[in-house]
Amino acid sequence: AQSVAQPEDQVNVAEGNPLTVKCTYSVSGNPYLFWYVQYPNRGLQFLLKYITGDNLVKGSYGFEAEFNKSQTSFHLKKPSALVSDSALYFCAVRPYGQNFVFGPGTRLSVLP
Amino acid sequence: DVKVTQSSRYLVKRTGEKVFLECVQDMDHENMFWYRQDPGLGLRLIYFSYDVKMKEKGDIPEGYSVSREKKERFSLILESASTNQTSMYLCASGWGGANNEQFFGPGTRLTVL
Numbered sequence: 001a002q003s004v005a006q007p008e009d010q011v012n013v014a015e016g017n018p019l020t021v022k023c024t025y026s027v028s029g030n031p032y033l034f035w036y037v038q039y040p041n042r043g044l045q046f047l048l049k050y051i052t053g054d055n056l057v058k059g060s061y062g063f064e065a066e067f068n069k070s071q072t073s074f075h076l077k078k079p080s081a082l083v084s085d086s087a088l089y090f091c092a093v094r095p096y097g098q099n100f101v102f103g104p105g106t107r108l109s110v111l112p
Numbered sequence: 113d114v115k116v117t118q119s120s121r122y123l124v125k126r127t128g129e130k131v132f133l134e135c136v137q138d139m140d141h142e143n144m145f146w147y148r149q150d151p152g153l154g155l156r157l158i159y160f161s162y163d164v165k166m167k168e169k170g171d172i173p174e175g176y177s178v179s180r181e182k183k184e185r186f187s188l189i190l191e192s193a194s195t196n197q198t199s200m201y202l203c204a205s206g207w208g209g210a211n212n213e214q215f216f217g218p219g220t221r222l223t224v225l
Binding site for chain 2: 004009032034036041042043044045046049051090092094095096097098099100102103104105
């Protein structure tokens with residue numbers, strides 16, 4: 001079965017510190033990889049995606065993600081966290097010809 | 113900006129009622145999707161549509177049906193609401209092609225009593 005794991009339900013980080021939200025996946029083939037963010041009482045917003053090429057992908061709001069094919073991981077990172085980054089983050093993969101598979105989500109809390 | 117709107121933000125219904133959730137997108141997207149979001153489970157696909165009058169079952173279609181009579185509108189129907197359908201429902205749309213992201217509506221939080 002195809003699956004996406006986000007091993008941490010909750011990540012706490014101090015404002016100004018770097019943050020990492022982890023994602024690993026188990027799907028067939030070479031999927032496309034995505035990160036979305038959900039603020040309270042809102043729908044999901046697209047952050048970034050990996051299609052091909054450079055393993056480090058840059059996206060919205062200063063976020064970036066690193067693709068590691070051998071570890072089947074796609075971790076989300078930001079060099080300096082802001083309180084306003086506090087939200088629910090979803091990793092998603094899309095195998096070619098199939099629909100999205102979403103992870104369970106990781107709640108990020110950035111403490112002032 | 114892409115806009116995906118959903119007819120209600122909050123909805124309270126009684127067991128056995130028929131429930132309609134409407135979704136409209138303004139970007140001429142071919143693809144539209146309905147998900148439900150539950151804590152710890154992420155998003156699960158209920159139904160999707162790649163074209164007008166076309167629909168396909170997702171991972172959890174039981175108890176739901178959909179309608180897509182116009183390209184911009186995708187409706188989710190709960191034929192007879194049950195308490196286990198209490199959830200957040202998210203509509204999304206996107207262009208064709210697996211490398212394209214989806215655009216989400218604000219969600220409808222449905223409570224079935």
